[in-house]
Amino acid sequence: MTTTITTTTTTQDKSRRSISAKMMASMRKKDNKMVKGVFRCFEPRGGNISFSFKKYAGDDVKNYDMTDGDTYDIPLMVAKHLNNNCWYPKHAHVLDANGKSSVEIGKKVDRCSFESLEFQLEDEDQVEDIA
Numbered sequence: 001m002t003t004t005i006t007t008t009t010t011t012q013d014k015s016r017r018s019i020s021a022k023m024m025a026s027m028r029k030k031d032n033k034m035v036k037g038v039f040r041c042f043e044p045r046g047g048n049i050s051f052s053f054k055k056y057a058g059d060d061v062k063n064y065d066m067t068d069g070d071t072y073d074i075p076l077m078v079a080k081h082l083n084n085n086c087w088y089p090k091h092a093h094v095l096d097a098n099g100k101s102s103v104e105i106g107k108k109v110d111r112c113s114f115e116s117l118e119f120q121l122e123d124e125d126q127v128e129d130i131a
Helices: 011-031 076-084 119-131
Strands: 034-041 050-054 060-069 070-076 087-095 103-111 110-117
Touching: 011 076, 034 076, 034 119, 050 076, 060 119, 070 076, 076 110
Parallel strands: none
Antiparallel strands: 034 070, 034 110, 050 060, 087 103
């Protein structure tokens, strides 16, 4: 016994795909905008890290080597990655009012961050224009 499955593509599906493609192109353009900032490494303090990064299908994998305190021009998506995804949870045992032990979850410990200089530079330019 054979079964035949047929699929149909409606114009609504095609329009959704074109909107999605446009949104994806817009997101990719924003994410590839270069930002200037200072890399901070908290683990180990004053250290450095090496990592590979790729966000979108079709992009090449890029390798990054960053040292604490140095200034870098990197894509916005890499800066977001460093600020949002480089942490680990810290758990603790706490006693409740009855003296019963429980596990407390929810404290994030950052491994590194990327501090943007974009706003600071704009503020400094405005001060120089006034002076």
